[in-house]
Amino acid sequence: MREMKELRIGMMGYGFMGRTHSNAYKRLTDFFPVHHKPVLKAVCARNAEKAQAFADNWGYERVETDWRKVVEAPDIDLIDIGTPNDTHYEMALAAAKNGKMVCCEKPLALSVAQAEEMTKAVEDAGVPNMVWFNYRRVPAIALAKQVVDEGRIGRAFHYRATYLQDWTIATDVPQGGAGLWRLDSDVAGSGVTGDLLAHSIDTAMWLNGPITRVVAKTETFVKERVHAVTGKVQPVGIDDACMFLAEFANGSMGTFESTRYARGRKNFNTFELNGADGSLYFDLEEPEYLQYFEYLQKQSGKKLESHLTGWRKIHVTNSEHPYMNRYWVPGTCIGYEHTFLNALADFVMGIESGKPTEPTFRTALQTQKVCDAVLDSARSGSWKETGV
């Protein structure tokens, strides 16, 4: 029987991300041969009753309503920040100060300034840290990274990404409150830029390197919505949609677009990378596939025979594919939740090996810089340097 250390979790928030993370902690040792067993020590939220129901469901030992008690608790090793965006900063600083590991939901912060301070805090404290850009752990996206790293794409020319949803078209969707804080700019900081494009940017820079300049436009299609907390009709402060052009450091061009107003697109997080030697395409609505166009056939060292070229749908469920040897049999799919489980496993293996797991706070800071430049550009109407 493998020896196990405890990894004692303090979970901030019981919302959507509270669920996905809790599930990951509970499943970790079932699937991964790690030597840390997560223990669900405490969940923290302002609403004690709901937090207790959550704790009962998932098996947390206790409930706290004061987050400072959690970050200071001696029986907790890792602070997981799954609360709304406006809380990340303070919690992360306090967690680092108390020497806790920190895993934080994305976007890391409300601003580059915050993100820089947070990064400094975890680095000064020397605590393992990660930001939950879980889509890096979709096996097909991890495979895309592998294909790039194997040198199969060649000189990059184009990168294009979309992240399209359609759930806020109805004007009677309220803003704010536990379920809809993502529509409240005071809490979320931004709309689709921080919520969705942050994912697209993280993936893009992972696969294709730094984004150096951007020009953007945002739009708020529904100008006023009832606020769920106040009950009043209030102006909507978030960006409902955002599109931008980008320059990458490697000389390639990028287009990015995100919205919650693309009727029929539910979680249409796509990217395409075009290089001289090959291309890749991914769509999160069919996450089991990576599409690959092979032009230079590395195995033979030749251009693929012209009459046989085509986009190949790789069903990313072979045991040779990233993460898939931990699960079932070839041809069977895993789900959305496993991206968190895979990320957690990588994080824990990082603790065990001493090698930091990406994306760290420092890496997420780069994404934050791009997000801020995008919003800046949208306000000013001109190209902005990202500083990445």
Place this chain on the structure above:
Amino acid sequence: MREMKELRIGMMGYGFMGRTHSNAYKRLTDFFPVHHKPVLKAVCARNAEKAQAFADNWGYERVETDWRKVVEAPDIDLIDIGTPNDTHYEMALAAAKNGKMVCCEKPLALSVAQAEEMTKAVEDAGVPNMVWFNYRRVPAIALAKQVVDEGRIGRAFHYRATYLQDWTIATDVPQGGAGLWRLDSDVAGSGVTGDLLAHSIDTAMWLNGPITRVVAKTETFVKERVHAVTGKVQPVGIDDACMFLAEFANGSMGTFESTRYARGRKNFNTFELNGADGSLYFDLEEPEYLQYFEYLQKQSGKKLESHLTGWRKIHVTNSEHPYMNRYWVPGTCIGYEHTFLNALADFVMGIESGKPTEPTFRTALQTQKVCDAVLDSARSGSWKETGV
């Protein structure tokens, strides 16, 4: 906090199905508001060491090597039979005799005669029973059933199903032993017919009613393989591939085919149903989709406008879709393993409501009849009545 009863599990086998079922037991209460909490009491297998490793991984309280001790144990409520096919009969009879609930992997038995006896045993004992035809719990397949039940397909003309894989093409794959007993006819009973077509037949009869007559052909492409246990080259007794034509009681025609020699098809379990008012198509390799061709538009009561007809890919991830309200958000997929979790949840809700959960042993007996008629027909070369 909801009141919980224990549901104490005795798991037979630690193989692939041992894993999928154990996972389902552990996750049940995380996702479903049931009032039974599975407790993993015992896992049983002949190899004590491997069973112990499995128990350690998944959290079983004890290991047994004599299955009779498990079916007789007073601290066990439910016997889950995940062992190779040749063991189902004896175990199920003993479990029923001891008043245990029984959940059995498919195919239920090696023959109709066995299946009839097993059905009688659980019915005489009055114990809840289910066969793990887990694909009924793929949300898209459950949605197909809903669409049929809503009367959207009309008079059925055609049903066609394939279940194609490609993992036994290499002639040096051995037969027999823990990993490959499915290739050993003594243990498996049959090849693709019991392993894969049983799924196709179960789904077909669920959606389109009884199959009454069949004509079939089977083939064994690789005639000899090393046996993993004996180390000797031995004749292969299973059917590597099987295809058959079918008549349904409702007058529609069916084609069925299964193989493990379809290069490039990994888990290509597909069906298509064509009716006068609409059609459905499903492919397990992209399990998040159900394809639907609507001809008669029920909401309007009219034929859909001709210029707008087309096959619609329904991304079966809305909260209105079967099972999906238990999981994440619209647009996010669940995985293969959730089909077992959903099945278990249905079974437990069946216990709680007193309404038997399909497919029961009696229902699986019907599938067994078709499988036997298929193999009979393949031997004789003539059409066979199924007796269903």
Place this chain on the structure above:
Amino acid sequence: MREMKELRIGMMGYGFMGRTHSNAYKRLTDFFPVHHKPVLKAVCARNAEKAQAFADNWGYERVETDWRKVVEAPDIDLIDIGTPNDTHYEMALAAAKNGKMVCCEKPLALSVAQAEEMTKAVEDAGVPNMVWFNYRRVPAIALAKQVVDEGRIGRAFHYRATYLQDWTIATDVPQGGAGLWRLDSDVAGSGVTGDLLAHSIDTAMWLNGPITRVVAKTETFVKERVHAVTGKVQPVGIDDACMFLAEFANGSMGTFESTRYARGRKNFNTFELNGADGSLYFDLEEPEYLQYFEYLQKQSGKKLESHLTGWRKIHVTNSEHPYMNRYWVPGTCIGYEHTFLNALADFVMGIESGKPTEPTFRTALQTQKVCDAVLDSARSGSWKETGV
């Protein structure tokens, strides 16, 4: 300027096939560097008025109502038989007897006996002859043949074909007459078997070799229809649907199905070939694609890297692809009508080179044998040898 001989056409019939063939004759020299220029001498049909309108539209020099005058006309080189099936036999015999080249629509004949006599007639007369199995000239299907011939598929295990349509579901579609003779068994000989499965069988044997044994079932879903000529409700004699299992001479297994009752399938002529080294899939509803799963990578001589395997959609519009260098630029599609044009070009190049163009009457006779065996088997319910 290239030297041109005239190729003087006598066209039998002005229906759907009369149009597709006439179009091919008129476009031949625009696209192909052949040395024969078709001249539209005469079109023949019983309805003089309609034939005249057709002649005016397409530019035929004269109209005949007695087909014997056409086959005997000294100013005609090639008799093209595009009339209903029951006329092929007599016309082909007479054309051969008069030393004319003969291009005949499929199915070649109403029976093997007729087809044998017709084959003997054209061979005895030594006249160039072809049957219009035009789908061989879909570039993607021609590419499939090329891939097979290049040895990329390896030992064949499975072949499956469907030809599904949905245009006769309505019970008020009449049978018989100029537009609907395909539903009248006296004229058509059979239903989907001769009309659609003949195509599937021709393609299958071209790609995968002879079909040696079959077992089939046919169905007539609508038992009676008004006859367009008599105005009376009469029994329907054709097969509305036909499905059969097949054995190929190379040891592979086949499934075939055709119907006009598959709601949502308009011209769903598909095939899939699975071999040890690769697989192919085609669907006529997206004719610009051939799907290819490469397992053995010939260029490198190795198995394709496991993490890169997948079904590849080859957009068959490169200049390297069959026929495509005659048309536009890569990425642009040709249409249904070009399959006839390509076939005609091949036929004319056959005349010019002296090498017979496939499929000849003799080749089509083999397809006729399979069709007849299929219908025989459907009547008797037992496996039939095809004699191919």
Place this chain on the structure above:
Amino acid sequence: MREMKELRIGMMGYGFMGRTHSNAYKRLTDFFPVHHKPVLKAVCARNAEKAQAFADNWGYERVETDWRKVVEAPDIDLIDIGTPNDTHYEMALAAAKNGKMVCCEKPLALSVAQAEEMTKAVEDAGVPNMVWFNYRRVPAIALAKQVVDEGRIGRAFHYRATYLQDWTIATDVPQGGAGLWRLDSDVAGSGVTGDLLAHSIDTAMWLNGPITRVVAKTETFVKERVHAVTGKVQPVGIDDACMFLAEFANGSMGTFESTRYARGRKNFNTFELNGADGSLYFDLEEPEYLQYFEYLQKQSGKKLESHLTGWRKIHVTNSEHPYMNRYWVPGTCIGYEHTFLNALADFVMGIESGKPTEPTFRTALQTQKVCDAVLDSARSGSWKETGV
């Protein structure tokens, strides 16, 4: 027999567009019940020998090398300008001055100034005029327009278009000369902006109304190429790629991108329109499909049932679909060349009815304005008003 007038054609250029247009003229009366029969009077090009070969192939009565002789010829009714972009201006002015109808290839001109003058010329002369934005006549795109006009999309939020190709990645492709003038900025005016984005913009404004503001970036990936005429390595002046953000007058947002460096994309001309009530998607590489997401079901007046929503692939081959009743049978595709034939038929029907056929020169002028604003913005780096 329908009465026919002659429509006497003077064709400028024998290149790719010379072929597509000539084919259209020759096929017109075969498929469309118009009352004008094109007569191929003259083809004009500087290379007399090649022009003669072209004339022989397609059946032009004579060859001219001085284009002024053609525009002044009394036996010519319609001047068709298929020559490189830098010739359009002078030829169109002269044609109009001589009272000829003018059909001009896109882009209309090298600049807005030219386009305005050309528009004035044809309007002052009162001659029928059209620009060959042939993709409006892809049946699926025409269907998209119909769906929009039927009010099925509702308030528009997003429009996104790509036009991706990959044929200039190799650095040894020369620029200039008969085959590659599109890479020579002196002749082409611009690169992908005029060649490909002009199509995307024409379609976008047809479907979604005026584009009012843009911000763009262009790139020239290969900075120098051998010039085919001079034989020297010369700087490349065209834009190899262009991407821009757009604002539409209706308040929706647009992204556009075009390149010839997207490995694996051959003619990937796509658009997507997202509205409150429905969405549309099209891809020219599978031109037979229009994808439609229906949210508001007009026939019933209700939101489509939630469990049945999905993207529908409409196979645009029904007789109810635009143009398709002129061709074959449902389920059969037409090809690239038919877009020109359909456009010509519309133009001729416009002559016969007296109603101008879109897009006229005036409409194409609007597209030119957007193209110019895009190139302006790419130079300046700032948003530009289009003036449309």
